[in-house]
Amino acid sequence: MPEKFHIHTAPVPPRHRPVGKLGIVDWREDCSNCHNCVKRSCVYGLFRDEADALREEVGYLDYIYQCKGCLSCIQNCTKGILNRVVNPEFKRLGDGHYTPDIILSTWFQAETGRIPVSGAGYGGPFSGPGFDAIWTDMSEIVRPTRDGIHGREYINTGVCIGRRLQRLSFEGARLTTVSPPVLESPMPVMFDVIPEQFRRGVIPQSITRAAADIGLPAVVPASLLNDDYPASGSIVPWINNAAEADRFPEARMAMISDGPDVLAARDAMKQKSPDRVISVRMEASPDAAVRIIQLVGEGVEVIHLVFTNHGLEHAASNPRHMRHVLREVHCALVKSRQRDEVTLTASGGIAAAEHVTKALLCGADAVAVDIPLLLALECRYCGECARREQCPIEMEKVDGNYATQRVKNLMGAWHQQLLEMMGAMGIREARRLRGEVGRCMFFEDLERDTFGRIFGRRKQQAGVL
Amino acid sequence: MNAVKQSESGQPGQPAASMAGGIEHARVSREVKPALPRFRNEIGKYRIHRSSDCVNCGRCAEICPRGVHTRPGSYRLLMRPLDYRCIGTDCAKTDHYCVKACPKGALSISLNRTFETLGDYRWTPDLLISNWIMAETGEAPGPHLESEVGASGGGFDRLRLRFPETIPSDLRREDISTSLLLNRRDDSRPKLAIDVPWYGGGMSFGSTNINMLLGKARAAKAWNTFSCTGEGGYPDRFIPYADHMITQVATGLFGVREETIQRAPIVEFKYAQGAKPGLGGHLLGDKNTPAVAAMREAVVGTSLFSPFPFHSVYSVEDHKKHLDWIAHVNPRALLSAKVSTPADVDMVAVGIYYAGGHIVHMDGSYGGTGAAPNVAKKNIAMPIEYAINRVHKFLVDEGIREKVTLMASGGVRNPYDAAKAIALGADGVVIGTAELVSAGCNRCGNCESGRGCARGIATTDPELLKMVDVEWCTQRLINMHHAWREILIGLLHRLGLDSVAALRGRTDLLTHLDYEDA
Numbered sequence A: 001m002p003e004k005f006h007i008h009t010a011p012v013p014p015r016h017r018p019v020g021k022l023g024i025v026d027w028r029e030d031c032s033n034c035h036n037c038v039k040r041s042c043v044y045g046l047f048r049d050e051a052d053a054l055r056e057e058v059g060y061l062d063y064i065y066q067c068k069g070c071l072s073c074i075q076n077c078t079k080g081i082l083n084r085v086v087n088p089e090f091k092r093l094g095d096g097h098y099t100p101d102i103i104l105s106t107w108f109q110a111e112t113g114r115i116p117v118s119g120a121g122y123g124g125p126f127s128g129p130g131f132d133a134i135w136t137d138m139s140e141i142v143r144p145t146r147d148g149i150h151g152r153e154y155i156n157t158g159v160c161i162g163r164r165l166q167r168l169s170f171e172g173a174r175l176t177t178v179s180p181p182v183l184e185s186p187m188p189v190m191f192d193v194i195p196e197q198f199r200r201g202v203i204p205q206s207i208t209r210a211a212a213d214i215g216l217p218a219v220v221p222a223s224l225l226n227d228d229y230p231a232s233g234s235i236v237p238w239i240n241n242a243a244e245a246d247r248f249p250e251a252r253m254a255m256i257s258d259g260p261d262v263l264a265a266r267d268a269m270k271q272k273s274p275d276r277v278i279s280v281r282m283e284a285s286p287d288a289a290v291r292i293i294q295l296v297g298e299g300v301e302v303i304h305l306v307f308t309n310h311g312l313e314h315a316a317s318n319p320r321h322m323r324h325v326l327r328e329v330h331c332a333l334v335k336s337r338q339r340d341e342v343t344l345t346a347s348g349g350i351a352a353a354e355h356v357t358k359a360l361l362c363g364a365d366a367v368a369v370d371i372p373l374l375l376a377l378e379c380r381y382c383g384e385c386a387r388r389e390q391c392p393i394e395m396e397k398v399d400g401n402y403a404t405q406r407v408k409n410l411m412g413a414w415h416q417q418l419l420e421m422m423g424a425m426g427i428r429e430a431r432r433l434r435g436e437v438g439r440c441m442f443f444e445d446l447e448r449d450t451f452g453r454i455f456g457r458r459k460q461q462a463g464v465l
Numbered sequence B: 001m002n003a004v005k006q007s008e009s010g011q012p013g014q015p016a017a018s019m020a021g022g023i024e025h026a027r028v029s030r031e032v033k034p035a036l037p038r039f040r041n042e043i044g045k046y047r048i049h050r051s052s053d054c055v056n057c058g059r060c061a062e063i064c065p066r067g068v069h070t071r072p073g074s075y076r077l078l079m080r081p082l083d084y085r086c087i088g089t090d091c092a093k094t095d096h097y098c099v100k101a102c103p104k105g106a107l108s109i110s111l112n113r114t115f116e117t118l119g120d121y122r123w124t125p126d127l128l129i130s131n132w133i134m135a136e137t138g139e140a141p142g143p144h145l146e147s148e149v150g151a152s153g154g155g156f157d158r159l160r161l162r163f164p165e166t167i168p169s170d171l172r173r174e175d176i177s178t179s180l181l182l183n184r185r186d187d188s189r190p191k192l193a194i195d196v197p198w199y200g201g202g203m204s205f206g207s208t209n210i211n212m213l214l215g216k217a218r219a220a221k222a223w224n225t226f227s228c229t230g231e232g233g234y235p236d237r238f239i240p241y242a243d244h245m246i247t248q249v250a251t252g253l254f255g256v257r258e259e260t261i262q263r264a265p266i267v268e269f270k271y272a273q274g275a276k277p278g279l280g281g282h283l284l285g286d287k288n289t290p291a292v293a294a295m296r297e298a299v300v301g302t303s304l305f306s307p308f309p310f311h312s313v314y315s316v317e318d319h320k321k322h323l324d325w326i327a328h329v330n331p332r333a334l335l336s337a338k339v340s341t342p343a344d345v346d347m348v349a350v351g352i353y354y355a356g357g358h359i360v361h362m363d364g365s366y367g368g369t370g371a372a373p374n375v376a377k378k379n380i381a382m383p384i385e386y387a388i389n390r391v392h393k394f395l396v397d398e399g400i401r402e403k404v405t406l407m408a409s410g411g412v413r414n415p416y417d418a419a420k421a422i423a424l425g426a427d428g429v430v431i432g433t434a435e436l437v438s439a440g441c442n443r444c445g446n447c448e449s450g451r452g453c454a455r456g457i458a459t460t461d462p463e464l465l466k467m468v469d470v471e472w473c474t475q476r477l478i479n480m481h482h483a484w485r486e487i488l489i490g491l492l493h494r495l496g497l498d499s500v501a502a503l504r505g506r507t508d509l510l511t512h513l514d515y516e517d518a
Helices: A036-041 A051-058 A072-076 A100-112 A148-154 A202-216 A242-247 A260-273 A288-297 A322-335 A351-363 A371-375 A399-425 A442-455 B002-009 B060-065 B090-092 B113-117 B125-137 B210-222 B236-244 B258-261 B290-296 B316-329 B345-354 B373-377 B382-395 B415-424 B435-439 B471-497
Strands: A022-026 A083-088 A134-137 A160-161 A182-185 A187-193 A218-221 A235-239 A253-257 A278-282 A303-308 A344-348 A366-369 A441-442 B048-049 B107-110 B160-163 B199-200 B246-248 B268-269 B281-283 B303-306 B334-339 B359-363 B405-409 B428-431 B511-513
Touching: A022 B511, A036 B303, A051 A134, A072 A083, A072 A322, A083 B113, A100 A371, A100 A399, A134 A351, A134 A442, A134 B373, A160 A278, A160 A344, A202 A218, A202 A235, A235 A242, A242 A260, A242 B268, A253 A260, A260 A278, A260 A322, A278 A288, A278 B415, A288 A322, A303 A322, A303 B107, A322 A344, A322 A351, A322 B048, A351 A366, A351 A399, A351 B373, A366 B236, A371 A399, A399 B373, A441 A442, A441 B268, A441 B334, A442 B382, B090 B107, B090 B316, B113 B125, B125 B435, B125 B471, B160 B415, B210 B471, B258 B316, B268 B316, B268 B359, B281 B405, B316 B334, B316 B345, B334 B345, B345 B359, B345 B382, B382 B405, B382 B415, B415 B428, B415 B471, B415 B511, B428 B435, B435 B471
Parallel strands: A187 A366, A218 A235, A235 A253, A253 A278, A278 A303, A303 A344, A344 A366, B199 B428, B246 B268, B268 B334, B334 B359, B359 B405, B405 B428
Antiparallel strands: A022 A083, A134 A441, A160 A182, B048 B107, B160 B511, B281 B303
C-alpha cells in the first residue's frame, strides 16, 4: 500500500470568546435561589463545574458557546422563570451565504479538526439555492472500489493540475512525446488569494505555511512576496507580466490574469521555464465559456475561474450560480473535445466541504478557497475590516502556529468529509468526480421526473436556482 | 378533552403512582391514559403571567377546561399555571378566557420565548409540541398549533391532500380500516397484518435507553404492530414481546444468533440507513458499557463499527443468498430489506423483491435517531418523497406491485406525512423520531455529546437511564398511536375512502403548492 495522505490535526482552542447559538436567560425577579438549575439539572455539568476547572479544560469560559440547548435547566427550574434564547450576536454573524451555522461549524472544525456530527436527522430546508439543490448518490452494495469504513483507506483524493496528454507518439520504439508539466495536489483544493483587508500580521504567511504542510498550492499576489514572505514550492505567484515570473524560479505554477496580451505573456514564460504550469485567471461571466474554448484552443493548460464571494458569476443582471457556469464550461469543453487539455479550477463562495465535492461534480477539477481560511481564524465575517475599522478580535495579533494549525484542522475535517461523500458514491479517485453528474441528483430533475409527472408545471417563482 | 380533565390533579414532573412501579408485563392495553410530561415546566406555545394583583379567588381554575389553572384539594393558593396546555388568544372567542374573566386583571398571555427557539425546518416548534400533546392526551392537538406541516419548503411540507366535495353518505368512521398486510407473496409464510399502517424503526440496544426500547415494544404489542431491535442485539427483556419485534440483521451482525432469528416474525436486513447513506454505523467507546458489550459480544469500552455495506453482498445474487439463509433458519419469518434512496432506488427495490423479500423498506435522509455526520445527512441520497413515487411506479410497471409491501421512513413526522407517503405509493411508513419526540426528545441533536442524551433517551449512562420510565414511555407511545390513528381515520373519511389500503398510490388525491394546478 502506498503511503497514505493524512492531515495531522491537533486541537487549537479559540483566542476569543466564541459566539454561541443558544443561551439561557432568566428574569432575576422571582428566582428562589434554589440553585437547582446550576447544581442538579445541567446534564453536561456546565454550571456545576467551577469556572477554573472549565478554563483548564478548554482554555476559556463561556456558557453560551458551550450550552447545548438541552432545556434541562429550563424545564426543571423550580419557579419556571428560565428561558432559552437564540444569541442575537449569533444571528448577526456572517451573511446569507456564509451563514451563522456555517461559521460556527467552521470554527468547530478549525478548533478540533473533526467532522461535525449531530443526532436526530437532518433539520434543514428541503432544498435551497446553488449547491443545496444537489444531492450526491450512494450505492447499496459493495463495489470493488469501496469497502465501507476500511475502503476509505484506498480512496485517493489527489488531483493533477496541468495539461493531460491525449496520446503518446513514438518513433520506432522510442517515445518522442515530451510530457507537459503537471502539479499534483493531494486534495482537489487550493488556497486562493487572501482578500486585501485580511492581510494583517502573520495571517498570509501562516496560511501559506499550512498549505505547504499539507501540500496544497496557494495563490499569492507576486507583489506580496519578499524576503519576509518568501516564495516556496507550494506558492503560486500571481504575476502581472512575464518578466515578473523570473523572480520566482522555484514556483512550479504561476498565475496570470486574462487579458489581450495573456497568450504572449504565457509564451514568454514558457520559453524561459517550460516546466512551469501557467494558469490563466479570469472572472466567471456569461461569456466565460466562449473565452475558455478560445484560450484552450491556444494551448492554455489551466483556467482559474473566479466567482463572487457568494459563488455567483460576475454579471450585471441575474448572475448564475457557480454550478450552472461550471456545467456550461465543462460541457462546452467536452463538446469541443478539449476537456482533458485543460484543468479547470474555481474559486469564490466555496464555504463548506460539500461544496468541494459538488463543484467537482459540476465540472471543476479543483476549487480554491479563501474566506473559510479566515473563518478558521475565528473571523466573524463582520466586515469591519473592509470598512477600515478595527477588527473586534484583533486578527492582526494572531500567532503563526495557531493560525497554521487551525487552517490545517479545517482542511483535515474537509478531507474527511470528502472521503465520506466519495465513499458513499463509490468513487475511488477525486479525478473521477469531475463532471460525474451520473453520481449526483439535481433538484430540478427530481422534481420534474417525480412531481412534474403528477402535478404538471412548476410555478415559475417557486423555482430554486 | 376527557383525557385532560382526568389529569387535572396530576402535576407534570411527578409520575402518577400507577406508573412508578416499572414492572414489565407482557399484557398491555391500548387504552388511552394521560401520560404527563416528565419535567416541571413543560414547554408550550404560550406563557401565562399571573401578576401580584391575584387574590386567589380561583375563578380561572373554575372556568379553564384545559387544566391550565389548578387549585388542588384544600389548597388556599393557586398552583403556578400549567401554561403548556394553554391554547393562547384563540381562547378569547370562548366563554372561558381567563384573561378576560379575571376580576383583578392579573392574567396575561404571551408567546413563549423558549418555544421560538425550539426545533428546526422539519420539526418546527408547532410540530414538536403537537406530538407532545398527542403523547400526553392521545388526542389531536388543537387548532392553535400548525400540526400538519413543517417549514422545509418542499416535499411533504408543500404537498396537501385534496379532499372531494362529497363523500359516500354511508361511509362511517368506525368502518374504516387502517390495517396493513405485510406479506403479499403467495408463499407459505404467515399473512401478517398490523392494525395501523406504521411500525417502529430500529434503535439499537447500546445507542438507545433500554427503557425507551421496551416502551416501544410494549406499545407495538398494544397496537398490534412492530418495533425493531436495531442492530445492537436482542436483550432477553424483549422476549415477552417477541411477536411484535423485528430482528434486524445489520452489517456488524451484532447479536445475530440462530435463536434471535428464529424468534422473529420479521427479519430486517439493514443495508443502509437514511441519515448516513453509504456510511457505516459507529458506537462510541463510551456507550459500550459491560451490558452493551455482552449483548454485542464485544470488548467493553471499544468503539464498535458497523461497516458499510454488507461485506458479503457484492450483487443481487449475494443478497438472495442472504435472504435464503434467514428463510431457512426461520421458515415463519417475513423478510424485509432496509435501503437508502440512491438514484437507482427503483432497481434496488425490484432486486429485493426478486431475491425473496416481502417488505421493501426505503429510508430517507430526514430521519435517523442517532448521530451522523452533518455532511451525510444533508447531502447524500434523494429525499424520500421522490423515492416513494419512483419506486411505486416502477413496481407497477414491472407488474409486481401487488406482490410486495413498500414501507417508507425517514421524515415521517405525523399522520399527515403518513397519509401523503401512502398516497404517493407506499403501503405504510416506519417511524422513529416521532417516537423519540413522544418520549420528550426536543431534537437538540446532542445524542453523541458527553454522557449522551440530556433526556435519557439516547444514552447508556446509568444515571440518565433512570430518566425514562418504561410504563410512562409505553403510555406516551400508546397515546401517540391512538391520536395518529384517529387523525388518519378522519382524513380517510374526508377523502371518502373505506381503508388506508385504498389510499395507496392515489396521487390524484394530492396537490403540490408549488405547481400550477394547485
